[in-house]
């Protein structure tokens with residue numbers, strides 16, 4: 356199901372079997388959406404074969420914007436369920452919840468001590484969040500990229516599959532570990548971002564990144580009616596007023612999605628729009644069918660898993676336990692290098 360998306364691309368693509376550790380995280384701030392999958396999850400799943408892979412539901416991060424305990428709790432389960440349904444295999448990859456491994460917070464403090472405030476102030480995501488939630492510019496929001504650097508560094512990860520929206524954070528994570536290595540000696544590898552071939556998926560508004568907080572998402576595991584409504588609401592080529600107007604598939608978000616969900620005939624679909632022989636409604640209806648087909652197996656697995664929520668808890672708890680020695684080892688090394696108490 357994910358085969359069309361599974362060629363991870365970076366400036367130097369990591370080769371399966373070449374070794375290296377992978378880490379990435381997703382916030383439990385809503386339900387899994389098509390942007391999450393195409394931008395990041397598809398690579399999580401691809402990279403569990405051939406790499407030592409660690410994936411995290413980053414609930415501490417979600418606290419920077421989401422303050423409803425029930426939303427965090429429910430979305431944590433939903434995100435984990437979604438990842439398992441999409442093909443993440445706990446036999447191959449570790450899946451855990453961030454707040455089960457307190458060492459992330461401790462390393463954040465250590466890394467904060469080598470991070471100039473100016474580096475964080477200039478990150479586009481901080482500026483954007485400050486604009487989007489002006490009444491809630493909390494200190495945790497400011498610390499977000501330092502915690503993200505700690506999430507990656509605590510397991511000494513080499514590769515981080517993410518959407519392009521995370522590129523600046525990854526660059527900052529590299530700078531932070533470089534600063535630590537310079538001050539205290541070589542400790543952490545500089546993590547490398549891994550992008551899919553759909554690194555920024557636009558939302559149903561056709562303008563912004565598909566994003567839970569913007570409400571412009573297509574949810575992977577919603578009921579068919581909701582998915583149909585979300586897809587049918589997609590903004591297409593705004594210059595196309597009438598069916599007889601030729602379209603511009605290269606700027607139409609629906610056509611861009613067909614490139615992924617209709618790999619066998621997307622060129623015909625594009626031509627239909629370009630030559631004005633197909634209307635937007637027909638192209639969107641076809642997209643609904645293709646998406647439901649693409650995610651069909653995952654949606655079935657999701658329904659099965661949803662009936663057994665204890666499985667998710669077990670997977671998350673086992674994942675956190677597996678990682679305990681590694682997290683402790685990294686912190687012990689940092690304490691030693693920084694002159695802090697030996698860890699017992």
Ligand code: AQP
Pocket residue numbers: 380381382384385390391392393394395396516517518519520521553554555556557558564565566567568569
């Ligand atoms: N539209 C997208 N296109 C490509 N990749 C995306 N990702 C998210 N949206 C897109 C990638 O999915 C991973 C998990 O994202 P996240 O939920 O932890 O954080 P986010 O990027 O902040 O996602 P949202 O939906 O925009 O969440 P809110 O609205 O809560 O901030 C990441 O690798 C991300 O790049």
